[in-house]
Amino acid sequence: DSGVTQTPKHLITATGQRVTLRCSPRSGDLSVYWYQQSLDQGLQFLIQYYNGEERAKGNILERFSAQQFPDLHSELNLSSLELGDSALYFCASSGGDRDNYGYTFGSGTRLTVV
């Protein structure tokens, strides 16, 4: 157990729908990162939050949004889902904002859009 908790583990939904993925960071970690992993693209950075504020944005689609709450858990919202959004979505956390250390990853949410 890495200490980073992601729910749900699996999600199957139809095109056009909206889903919310949830992440609880490791105890004491203030930064949360979201990554998308698809077969041909590897791990793609989506967005980072630090202590409730957006800190950095990667290749995140406009249909996707995220937030980090006062208790530091984070949610990734995916809307108007398309078949190509099917992927593994990972949340990771780290202690600070610009840590020079690695991130701790959760076990991921596998999203299947049908």
Added chain:
Amino acid sequence: GQQLNQSPQSMFIQEGEDVSMNCTSSSIFNTWLWYKQDPGEGPVLLIALYKAGELTSNGRLTAQFGITRKDSFLNISASIPSDVGIYFCAGRNYGGSQGNLIFGKGTKLSVKP
């Protein structure tokens, strides 16, 4: 944007063999990390490198931060079946607009049939 080229994409190992993989970048990084991902799990940090030329070991794993700061390699000695999985390199450069980890596409290690 910054890209990491990781090779080989896949390789087969026989128990006892040494394994080598590497990662190159078009940009300079000031941190290199190596992760391993098992099926159904998230990546787990294996080794972190912070200085050009640094050579770091973690058990049978050895990784080096290239002198040019644009490459890194990971060696696994005397491989065992549980070494199977996907290995990712990751780099970070806070000088860029994106100070977050950039990942390679992974090297998949499988057991030789």
